[in-house]
Amino acid sequence: MDPTSRPAVVIDNGTGYTKMGFAGNVEPCFITPTAVAVNESFSDQTRATAKGNWLAQHSAGVMADLDFLIGEEALARSRSSSTYSLSYPIRNGQVDNWDTMEKFWQQCIFNYLRCDPEDHYFLLTESPLTPPETREYTGEIMFETFNVPGLYIAVQPVLALAAGYTTTKCEMTGVVVDVGDGATHIVPVADGYVIGNSISSIPLTGKDVTQFIQQLMKERGEHIPPEESFDVARRAKEMYCYTCSDIVKVNLISMTGSPQST
Structure with missing residues (x-):
């Protein structure tokens, strides 16, 4: 094809x-x-019963390579079964x-x-x-x-x-603030090429925000199972958190209920 x-x-x-x-x-x-969850029971069985049998060890390794899950299935299986190792x-x-x-x-x-x-x-x-x-x-x-x-x-x-x-004319020059779950970078781009020596990194990521919300819920005494607290905090972040252009104004509104207050 x-x-x-x-x-x-x-x-x-x-x-x-x-x-x-x-x-x-x-x-x-x-x-x-x-995320990837791999069934570790084959390796455990091999260590317990193979006793140097190369064929048994090889077969267990092949089965471990075949028995794995990714994504939401991996997260769910690792929580429900101790034989699956999450990475x-x-x-x-x-x-x-x-x-x-x-x-x-x-x-x-x-x-x-x-x-x-x-x-x-x-x-x-x-x-x-x-x-x-x-x-x-x-x-x-x-x-x-x-x-x-x-x-x-x-x-x-x-x-x-x-x-x-949003138009057909695309100017590939600008500054991109790339906030991810594990890394945040400020990246200047000129004509589609990254200016590598001008890239800056910030030690604050999406995962840090999730952990901050998780800690707030813990301090408030929310009744959430420990194994689910991170996922609950992540969903709360995705549903209710946003980036504001004027933090002072937003704080005034939240405290007084009026955007005109000083």
Whole structure:
């Protein structure tokens, strides 16, 4: 199948969430937590019964590679079963575990998007200040494991700048404040190119806001099970938090009920 006749696959991997779909879609087909749960019982059984049997160890390793979940299913299974170990392949915007990352991509392509990677070009995203070695390893996995015909890796703030224009005339110059779950960057872009030596980082992320709300709920004595408190805080953040342009005015309104008060 000629890949030019099919839409490219777009996968935007973030620390907290991954968005995936096809080029030309108005919105992502799926948005799922960037999490992987692997069944560790095979490894435990091997250590207990194999006693140096290489074939048994190998078989257990193969089964462990096959029995894993990603996204919301991974989070739910790790809470309900102690045999599943939960891990996050991306931390602070950078890939932390390549084996887990490969498992995650596998599920994204075959179970979520249900496409043959050999029939589509791929567009992946990366965080600012990502080292060249990471891009090289990403390409190695995509070409050698999934046999993709073509791959483009774009910097997330550049794509955000392009998506911000609603007309056909797109000026790819500006400053992007990229706030993610694990990293926040202020990125200057000139004619579509990131000015790397001018990128600034802020040690405050979306996860920090979630943890702040989680702590507030704990101090207020909200009756929430500990294992669910982080998810509840995250949902509260997504539903009720916003960025205000005038914090002083907002505080006055909240205290007095009138925007005219001084």
